[in-house]
Amino acid sequence: MPQTVKGVIARSKGADVEVVDIVVPDPGPGEAVVKVEACGVCHTDLHYREGGINDEFPFLLGHEAAGTVEAVGEGVTEVEPGDFVILNWRAVCGQCRACAKGQPWYCFATHNAGQKMTLAEGDEMAGAELSPALGIGAFVEKTLVHAGQCTKVDREASAVAAGLLGCGVMAGFGAAVNTGGVTRGDSVAVIGCGGVGDAAIAGASLAGATTVIAVDVDDRKLETARSFGATHTVNSKEKDPVEAIQELTGGNGADVVVEAVGRPETYKQAFYARDLAGTVVLVGVPTPEMEVTLPLLDVFGRGGALKSSWYGDCLPSRDFPMLIDLYRQGRFDLDAFVTERIGLGDVEAAFDKMHGGDVLRSVVVVDEAAAAGGGSPA
Missing domain, CATH: 3.40.50.720 (NAD(P)-binding Rossmann-like Domain)
Structure with missing residues (x-):
């Protein structure tokens, strides 16, 4: 059965973001529904709100996320319900010319979910299809993604810290190590x-x-x-x-x-x-x-x-688990990137703080109990 959950959207260019009801369909072939635990607030989300990426409003914002797989669709083998995952926006196809050359980090045909999440009944735009930020859309209680966008990592990692590998931290780390x-x-x-x-x-x-x-x-x-x-x-x-x-x-x-x-x-x-x-x-x-x-x-x-450097030229299946291991060993301090923990209703204020240079990362904690369940670095 489709589920109705709370999420943060940008309805039109430059308008303040809103917390609204969103319909998440059951996962189809190759798809997964993920219960989001935490999601970082990235400049890219602000670019979406300002129309700097494209004009396919309304957008479901958020993409630096970690959470637990709740359900998977037909044919999914890489993850299963209960897996703790970091979401990524470059789910490689394995078949394009970059993948065929052994360079999947340059994949030219990355996957997103085929179905769309929509605005719920009662909304002024009820039924409107949402464009998920970077194909993820994770300022939401549950999101629908392609299963290849889910990278399984050690559950002992804090979701608040682990989710940051989904974009900014991986982009920077990879720019130096992978690209440079x-x-x-x-x-x-x-x-x-x-x-x-x-x-x-x-x-x-x-x-x-x-x-x-x-x-x-x-x-x-x-x-x-x-x-x-x-x-x-x-x-x-x-x-x-x-x-x-x-x-x-x-x-x-x-x-x-x-x-x-x-x-x-x-x-x-x-x-x-x-x-x-x-x-x-x-x-x-x-x-x-x-x-x-x-x-x-x-x-x-x-x-x-x-x-x-695109996404730090990363291969999520290779790089995310490695960086989580370094985090658990106390060698890579992901926690230090987290300036504050906020709720879904605080995203607009987080954008303001971003303008002032007052934060490294505000992190939306969607499921406080689950996010607190992760372990700390060894």
Whole structure:
């Protein structure tokens, strides 16, 4: 039987989000219904509300989530009811040209649920199909996803912390480790020290980088970056970041520079702050109108690689369990990314705090009892 649950939607561009009744259908072939325990509030959710992704309103927001599989549809073998899972937005197909080349993290045909959740009777738009954020839609008590979007992990992990791997933390960690290939002895600079940038710093530190330089315009964020493993900090309002990074790397520039802002001016800083034959990784998301101009001779003459990182080039089935293991061992502090726990009715206020730079992550706790049932790091 379809279920009616509470969830957070963006009804129209720029309008405040609302908590409404949503109808969740029974899972069809290849689908799963997941009881959401916790879901992080990500900038991408705000982009959806502002119409910055597309105009397929109304949106069911939320995508950085963990919870328990409640039911599965025909043909599902990867998960079963009772499994504790992190939701991901790149459920690989296994058949496209990227998957066939052994690069499933670049999958070009990722899966979403075939059915749609809808607004319940009594709503002014009753029956309207909802567009789930990144194919997930997890600011809701229960959500319908493709079973491939469910990655089973150890139940001892806190849902509040584990869900953050579903987007921002994985994007940052993977930008450094997977896309940037940071390894022992490398020098790394990260421009932009929000949640994604701090995750890149933590990833670089875990991978063995010996110099990790955090760059931001906010001293509060720079202090937090140190707690994630930054060995040096640069306030780019006070000092030219390119010069500062070069000074801290023997005049050479960093081996890997992660740009976690997504703006032309910071991308140029990243380009010139890397060493010859170094790597630039763009993980900050630009807006459609942004353009960057670089002398082609500099692009040629400096060599190296200019890369974009999609979801940290992660493979959820490989990376999520590994990072949860590191969390349980006390080696990767996911809890440190959680600034506050909030309810479904507090998402709009969380967006306001995001604008002010006051939080790394607000996390919506949908099921307090279940989310509290996870263990803590060993």
